[in-house]
Amino acid sequence: MASVTSSDRMPAAALALGRAELELKHSAGSHSGSVAALRALVWLGAGTEEGAEGELEYAAVADARRGFQDMLPQALQTNGGRLDHSSSSVIKAALLFEALAPAAIQPSQGPEAAASDASGGLSPGMAAAAAIFNAAVESVNPSTRRMSVYHEELQAFFARLITFPVRVAYLTTEGHNGSSSNDHGLRVxxxxxxxxxxxxxxxxxxxxxxxxxxxxxxxxxxxxxxxxxxxxxxxxxxxxxxxxxxxxxxxxxxxxxxxxxxxxxxxxxxxxxxxxxxASSSSLRSCPVLWRIYLAHHLAAGQLDHAHRVFLRAIHECPSSKALWLDGFAGLRRHLNPRETGELLEICRDKEVFLRTDIFEMLLAEMDSDAG
Structure with a gap:
């Protein structure tokens, strides 16, 4: 990609971050994928024209790190700290950059030197990413932060990054090469x-x-x-x-x-x-979703008697949930007799839950039942 000016780097952050994430996703965690992702982030941070594949040096990484340090204060102040799409992309790109980038070590040192500096349970790169994240969180008051969808996206991104860490992109230099990095970048x-x-x-x-x-x-x-x-x-x-x-x-x-x-x-x-x-003492017994899961659990196992009992308990606790009524009628249609079905439909109407029913099908089913 061509070089990007300082004024265009903020809007370009989402593009660079998206490319880096795609490189990681399609590389299945390989070292080459980490280098390709880092290359996209170096382009954003340093603002220089992207070199040929494989041409990524420590000097370029250092320039990108300085570039991110220059962009972050502006990004953190966007919308009074509430952030927007571009500024949150800058912060996420900086987090991913630090997680991917080699630590500030001499080329003559191997990746083991970086790994040995880990403290607080984090590798050096993840510790740097955590420092940026903490600064972003602490730069705005909690009430503003919790009302911002961009802060929620940022925090979810960091949670995913620290739980499923990426492989550090150790660069090819005299002293070590990418193939020797093993899993040092994965240590969290x-x-x-x-x-x-x-x-x-x-x-x-x-x-x-x-x-x-x-x-x-x-x-x-x-x-x-x-x-x-x-x-x-x-x-x-x-x-x-x-x-x-x-x-x-x-x-x-x-x-x-x-x-x-x-x-x-x-x-x-x-x-x-x-x-x-x-249970009857639980504060969650009025949650229709959990009752629907319980009903589906018994239906999937073919336990219709159990499913029937769960359905009756469920509509007692959540009588206004139309989805719950529909699940029960659909799953138990061969288990409920026409009389009980009619009684349940009466309860539906009393609770102002309206279901469209073909009355003729019900009459035919009742006639079949009586004939049997």
Whole structure:
């Protein structure tokens, strides 16, 4: 790509970031993909014309780092700290750049030198990215930050970056080459990642992406039992130790159930978890989504009697949910007799949930039932 002027770098940030993410996505975490992604970010930071493939030196990386340092103050002040698409793209590009770029070491030193400097559970690159992220978070007051969709995107981006770190793009120089980098760029302590994602959840507890990352992180750390205990406490109104998760509790349960269903003995775990979160003492028993999941769980297993009981419990707790009524009628159409179906439809009308029904089909079904 051609060189980019200083005035055009902010608008061009989304383009460079998008290209870098595509390079990483299609390279399946290879070192060559990291170098290609870093090249796009160096073009943005340094503003110089992109060289031929493979021509990326430490000097260019240093120029790009200085360029990002110049752009970040302006980006952080955009819209009174609320950010916009371009400024949030600049900050995300800077985070990804630091995660990918080699640490500030001499070319004669190998990647092991950079890895040995890791502190606080983070590699040097991730520590630099975390410093930029912390500056972005602390540059605006919490109320403004929590009302900004761009801050939510930025924090979700950082949570994903620290939980699924990228491979550092060690450059080919006299002293080492890219093929010797192994996994030094992947070293992030699970506890450091967990603490970082927990901090993001304090601002955005209902973020689907961040909650998904939170569940995946617990699964990788084999801490699903602790997560299950935390959200059980949330459902029971005891939020000690998990208050930041309370706002996303229904979605968090759904994500946990998805993970549990894939484990050995998952069907029994899912059943137990659903009973816990929808118990009579639970604050989540009025959540239609969880009842629909419970109903679908029994229908998928062919347990129609259980599904019937769950359906009746569900419409007692959530009588105004049209989707729940439709799920029950569709899944139990061969299990409900015409009389019960008619009674349930009467309840629907009483609750002002209106369903379109072909009365002639119901009469024919009743006649067939009586004839049988």
């Amino acid at each position: 302590s699970p506890w450091a990642a967990k603490n970082a994602v927990r901090r993001v959840l304090q601002d955005f507890p209902g973020s689907a992406e961040v909650l998904s990352i939170w569940v995946q992180l617990h699964s990788r750390m084999h801490h699903l039992s602790a997560l299950r205990a935390t959200i059980t406490d949330i459902a029971a109104g005891r939020t000690s130790g998990g208050a930041e998760l309370a706002g996303g509790a229904p979605l968090l349960w759904a994500l946990l159930l998805r993970v549990e269903s894939r484990r050995p003995g998952g069907r029994h775990r899912v059943h137990g978890a659903l009973e816990n979160c929808l």
